[in-house]
Each structure stands twice: as structure tokens, then as C-alpha cells.
Amino acid sequence: MHVFVTGASGFIGRAVVAELIAAGHAVTGLARSEASASVIKDLGAGVHRGDLDDLDQIRQAAAEADGVVHLANKHDWAHPEISNRAERATVRTISDALAGSDRPFMLAAGLAMPGLGRPATELDSDPAVGPDSPRGGAENLALTYTGKGVRVIPARFAPTVHGEGDHGFISIVAQAARRRGASVYPGEGGNRWPAVHRSDAAHLVRLGLESAPAGTILHAAAEDGVPVRHIAEALAGRLGVPAKSVPAEQIADEIPFIGRFLAADIPATSKITRDLLAWNPTGPTLLEDITSGHYDQP
Numbered sequence: 001m002h003v004f005v006t007g008a009s010g011f012i013g014r015a016v017v018a019e020l021i022a023a024g025h026a027v028t029g030l031a032r033s034e035a036s037a038s039v040i041k042d043l044g045a046g047v048h049r050g051d052l053d054d055l056d057q058i059r060q061a062a063a064e065a066d067g068v069v070h071l072a073n074k075h076d077w078a079h080p081e082i083s084n085r086a087e088r089a090t091v092r093t094i095s096d097a098l099a100g101s102d103r104p105f106m107l108a109a110g111l112a113m114p115g116l117g118r119p120a121t122e123l124d125s126d127p128a129v130g131p132d133s134p135r136g137g138a139e140n141l142a143l144t145y146t147g148k149g150v151r152v153i154p155a156r157f158a159p160t161v162h163g164e165g166d167h168g169f170i171s172i173v174a175q176a177a178r179r180r181g182a183s184v185y186p187g188e189g190g191n192r193w194p195a196v197h198r199s200d201a202a203h204l205v206r207l208g209l210e211s212a213p214a215g216t217i218l219h220a221a222a223e224d225g226v227p228v229r230h231i232a233e234a235l236a237g238r239l240g241v242p243a244k245s246v247p248a249e250q251i252a253d254e255i256p257f258i259g260r261f262l263a264a265d266i267p268a269t270s271k272i273t274r275d276l277l278a279w280n281p282t283g284p285t286l287l288e289d290i291t292s293g294h295y296d297q298p
Helices: 011-022 034-042 055-064 080-098 134-148 169-180 198-211 228-239 248-254 258-262 271-277 286-291
Strands: 002-006 026-031 046-049 067-070 103-110 150-157 160-162 183-186 192-197 218-220 223-227 243-246
Touching (some): 002 055, 011 198, 026 034, 067 080, 169 228, 183 248, 198 271, 223 228, 223 286
């Protein structure tokens, strides 16, 4: 299969590209810069120049591929509406390019569903609907194309996809702990975060792309929920700072955008995904990655 991958030079994307190539697939990655193009070439993939604002280039690359994996996101934390609009436009463009072909389209989606009172499952609908909602409601938009000849497969990634070189949520939390001189958690710290090692996430992407039926929702969560207190204590041990409890609203104020998720209880199960694809995560746990020193440096 010839697969077009957006976000191919990113933390998750590099692992996905390597996984696909190792399985015998040809890969073309979207590159917005010479640096990104160099990373993609070094992985053994082809390069298609463009970015999320260049919808014509995305449309062309999607139309020429046997399948698409969409991982890129603007991640504009200060102006999330920019990221949301770009995500919706990109997903619509790729879906239109694949319409009527029955080719697979796997897109990265979010796995933060607070307020359920139980672990989220693959049967739970994404509450984000419409262009002004998180990620521009892209998961629900993409799923409307299952009736238009596209094998749409949303992959809901755990909030923490961890591993060496991760600059995501846990890295930002670690940076905040260094600035503050303490690693904090909300209240008693019993609220939970799902997590998955990036190698396991990449393996799931390949399995889903190859065989998941149209409309299948996958959960990339190797751990249903790691207590946030345990995360804070592991970081404290590595960074040489105390771990302490603070009010949830204080964390939300001190770590813009990410803080409100850190204070939420968002467990999620991946049992349906595991059973469907025989996906058996084998990578390190989140706490193992923290204690191994992956988040020690700024």
C-alpha cells in the first residue's frame, strides 16, 4: 500500500512511518520545511511539500495514495480556533479526495472525555460537533464519509503518547514543575490519564489502516488511567523537587490549556480495539518512561 502521512516528521509520525515501512508499505510524508523533509527522507519515505494551509497539495497527495494517515495538527494553544479550523478543513479535503474509492483514511482524534463517571469506550460518541468545537469536530465530520465510499478510521490517541523525545503534555508539565520548584497534582491526585507508548501507538495505526472496517473507532490507550498523583511523584523524584497537592483551579491557571486536562478524570479503555485487531501493547509504561529520565531535560 502507498500511504500518505501528514505529521510524518513529528514524534508520533516518525514512529508510524517506520512501522509502515517495516511492514512493506511505501510512504510519502507531508513536509512543510527542509528540516521536516530531511527527517522524512532519513526514515526511507518520499516527501510531498506542503502544510495544513495548502489544501491543494494535501488533496493531490491524498488522491495519489492508496490510503491516508492524518496526524498533523497546528497545536496553537493560544488560539485553538486556528487549529480547529485547519483540522476541519484538512479532514474535509482528504475525505473529498478519497470519496468513492473505499480507500482507508485514518485520522488522529482525541481521547479526553471528562464527566462520564467511567472509562470512555470506543462506543462513546465524540461530543465535539461543528467547526467551533475541539479539533473542529473533525472525527464526526470524517465519519459522515463512511457512506460516501471512504474507509474512515478515527484513532483516538491517549492524551499522553510518551517515549524518548516526547515534547507533549508530560514534557510541559515537567517544565512547569521546574519553574515552580514543585511537582503538583490536583486535590488527592486520584484523577486518571490514559497513556500509550509511541511504539504501541504506531503499531495500532498500521493494524487499523490495514484491516479495520469503515467507521471503526480505535482507542490508542495502553493504560486505562494513570493517577495524576503518581505522575507528579515520579516527576518529582527525577527533578529533585517536592510533590504536593494544590487546588485544581490553580493548576488550570498555572499551565494554560493543559492544566484543565491535568485536573480532569479521563480514564479510557481500549478493550474493543485490542479484541478487534489483536493489539497487545508491549512498550514501557508512562511511569517507566518518566523514571528512565526521558523528561529530565528542559
